[in-house]
Amino acid sequence: MSILEVRNLRKSFDGAPVLKDVSFSLEKGECLAILGNSGSGKSTCLRCINLLERPDGGSILFQGEDILSRKTDENRVRSRINMVFQSFNLFANMNVLQNCMIAQRKVLHRGKEEAKKIAMENLAKVGLSDKADAFPSTLSGGQKQRVAIARSLCMNPEILLFDEPTSALDPMMVAEVCNVMAKLRDEGVTMVLVTHQIEFARKISSKTLFLYSGVVDQFGDTGEVFAKPSPKFAEFLAVEKSM
Amino acid sequence: MNLGEDIARMLSTYWQQFLLGLAGTLLLSVVGTGIGLFLGIFIALGKRLRPKKEDPWYLKIGKGFLLGLSSTYSAVVRGTPMMVQALLFKYGCMMLGVNWNNILPGIDVFNGWMVAGLIVITLNTAAYMGEVVLAGLNGVDVGQTEGARSLGLSANQTLWSVVLPQALRNAIPTIGNEWIVNIKDSSVLNVIGVAELYFAAYNAANDSYAFMASYLIIAVIYLLLTLLSNLFLKVLGIKLEGKHVFRFFHGRRAAA
Ligand SMILES: Nc1ncnc2c1ncn2[C@@H]1O[C@H](COP(=O)(O)OP(=O)(O)O)[C@@H](O)[C@H]1O
Ligand SMILES: [Mg+2]
Numbered sequence: 313m314s315i316l317e318v319r320n321l322r323k324s325f326d327g328a329p330v331l332k333d334v335s336f337s338l339e340k341g342e343c344l345a346i347l348g349n350s351g352s353g354k355s356t357c358l359r360c361i362n363l364l365e366r367p368d369g370g371s372i373l374f375q376g377e378d379i380l381s382r383k384t385d386e387n388r389v390r391s392r393i394n395m396v397f398q399s400f401n402l403f404a405n406m407n408v409l410q411n412c413m414i415a416q417r418k419v420l421h422r423g424k425e426e427a428k429k430i431a432m433e434n435l436a437k438v439g440l441s442d443k444a445d446a447f448p449s450t451l452s453g454g455q456k457q458r459v460a461i462a463r464s465l466c467m468n469p470e471i472l473l474f475d476e477p478t479s480a481l482d483p484m485m486v487a488e489v490c491n492v493m494a495k496l497r498d499e500g501v502t503m504v505l506v507t508h509q510i511e512f513a514r515k516i517s518s519k520t521l522f523l524y525s526g527v528v529d530q531f532g533d534t535g536e537v538f539a540k541p542s543p544k545f546a547e548f549l550a551v552e553k554s555m
Numbered sequence: 556m557n558l559g560e561d562i563a564r565m566l567s568t569y570w571q572q573f574l575l576g577l578a579g580t581l582l583l584s585v586v587g588t589g590i591g592l593f594l595g596i597f598i599a600l601g602k603r604l605r606p607k608k609e610d611p612w613y614l615k616i617g618k619g620f621l622l623g624l625s626s627t628y629s630a631v632v633r634g635t636p637m638m639v640q641a642l643l644f645k646y647g648c649m650m651l652g653v654n655w656n657n658i659l660p661g662i663d664v665f666n667g668w669m670v671a672g673l674i675v676i677t678l679n680t681a682a683y684m685g686e687v688v689l690a691g692l693n694g695v696d697v698g699q700t701e702g703a704r705s706l707g708l709s710a711n712q713t714l715w716s717v718v719l720p721q722a723l724r725n726a727i728p729t730i731g732n733e734w735i736v737n738i739k740d741s742s743v744l745n746v747i748g749v750a751e752l753y754f755a756a757y758n759a760a761n762d763s764y765a766f767m768a769s770y771l772i773i774a775v776i777y778l779l780l781t782l783l784s785n786l787f788l789k790v791l792g793i794k795l796e797g798k799h800v801f802r803f804f805h806g807r808r809a810a811a
C-alpha cells in the first residue's frame with residue numbers, strides 16, 4: 313500500500329480551476345519532486361494534502377485512509393503530514409526551543425522533559441543546538457528554515473511537505489537547507505518537495521511530477537522523466553535553465 | 556483673593572479628599588482597562604466569527620448569533636457617551652429594583668456607586684478593546700496560523716498560544732492609549748456619584764468656593780498621571796522592543 317495516494321484531485325478558487333485532475337502516489341521512504349511554472353497549482357496541491365485547503369473533488373488516501381472524509385480528525389492528520397513553508401512561519405512569540413516543543417506538548421501530549429530532549433536532538437540534527445534560546449527574528453533565513461524543519465521533525469511525521477523551502481533565501485543559505493533535506497532523504501524520510509531548483513530536485517528525488525496548469529503532465533521515476541521529457545516539460549526545463 | 560494662597564489652603568484642608576479621589580480614578584482606570592481588555596478579547600473573537608457553508612445548522616445559528624451580538628454591542632457602546640451609559644445603568648438598575656446607594660453604604664469612596672462606576676467603565680472599555688484586539692488579531696500574519704495548524708494544533712490552541720499573544724503584544728501602545736483615555740474620561744462617572752478625582756474637586760470647590768484652585772489642582776494631577784503613564788508605556792515599549800521578540804516574516808503568502 314502506498315503511504316500517499318492522490319486521486320483526481322480538483323480545486324477551484326472563486327470558480328477558477330487551479331487543480332483540474334491531479335493523481336499520483338508515493339511509497340514510504342520516497343522523495344517526490346513536484347515541478348511546474350508559477351501558478352500551476354503546486355502550492356495548492358501541497359496545501360490540500362496538509363488539509364490547509366479543502367479540495368472540491370477527488371480523494372487523498374494517507375496510509376489507506378481517506379483523509380477528506382468527514383470522520384477524519386484533521387489535526388491528527390496534520391500532525392502526521394507536516395508542511396515546511398517558503399516563509400518559515402516560525403512562531404514569533406516563542407524562542408527556537410519553544411517553537412520545537414509546543415506541538416509536541418499540545419498535540420502529542422509529550423512530557424516537558426521528553427519534548428525538550430527531542431527538540432534538542434532535532435536542533436542538533438539541523439546544526440542549531442546553540443540557537444535554542446534565540447528568537448526567530450534574530451536568525452538568518454537559512455537558520456529559520458532549518459528550525460522550521462527541526463520543528464516538524466519533532467513530530468516524527470510520516471510525510472514532510474516542502475513548499476519552495478529555499479525560495480526566500482539568499483543563495484549563500486540555500487546550500488545549508490538543501491544539505492539538511494538531502495540528509496533527511498538519506499535517512500528514509502518520506503517527502504514531497506516543490507522547488508524551482510531543478511538540479512537539486514533531480515539529485516534528491518526518486519519520483520518527479522510535472523504539473524502544468526493544474527494537470528499532471530508527467531509523473532514517474534525521476535531518471536525516466538528527465539531522460540524522456542514531454543514537450544511541455546522540455547520547454548519548462550529550457551526556460552528554467554536560461555534563468 | 557490670591558490663587559496661590561487658595562491652592563495652599565485647599566491642599567492643606569482637603570488633601571485627604573483629593574487623595575481618595577486620586578485613588579478612585581486610578582482604581583477605575585486600572586480595573587476598567589484590565590477587565591475591559593479581557594472582555595474585549597471575547598468581543599473581538601465574536602466579531603471574527605464567520606458561519607461557513609459546511610458548518611452544521613446549529614453552529615451556523617450559534618456563530619451568527621454571537622457575531623450579531625458582539626457587533627451590536629460594540630456599535631451601541633462606542634456610539635453613545637459613557638456619561639449617558641452611566642445614567643442609563645443607574646436608572647435601569649433602579650427600575651429592576653437595584654439601588655447602588657444601598658450597596659456598601661456608609662463607606663466614603665468605595666461605596667456602591669464606585670462598584671457601579673467600575674461596571675460601567677469596564678463594559679464601556681470592553682467595546683473599545685474589542686476593536687483594539689480585533690485590529691491586533693488581523694495584524695498577525697496568516698503564516699503564523701498556517702504554521703501552527705500544519706503541525707496539528709487546533710484552531711483554539713493556535714489562537715491562544717500563537718496568534719493572541721502576538722496580537723496583544725502588537726496592541727500594547729493602543730491598549731496604553733485606552734488606559735490614558737480612561738484616566739481622564741472616568742471623570743464623567745461623577746454623574747452617578749462615583750467618588751473619583753473630579754468628584755472630589757467638585758465637592759471641595761462647593762465647600763470652599765475656591766473653584767479655580769480646586770479645578771487647577773486636579774488638572775495638574777490628571778496631567779501628572781497621564782504623563783507618568785505615557786512614560787511608563789514608553790519604557791515598557793523600549794524594554795519589549797529591545798528583545799526583537801515580535802518581528803517576523805511579513806507578506807501574506809509569497810506570490811508564487
Ligand atoms: N487562497 C487563494 N485564493 C484565490 N486564488 C488562489 C488562492 N491560492 C492560490 N490561488 C491561485 O491559484 C493558482 C495556483 O496557485 P499556487 O498553487 O500557489 O501555484 P504555484 O505554487 O504552483 O505557484 C494561482 O493562480 C493563484 O493565484
Ligand atoms: Mg507556490
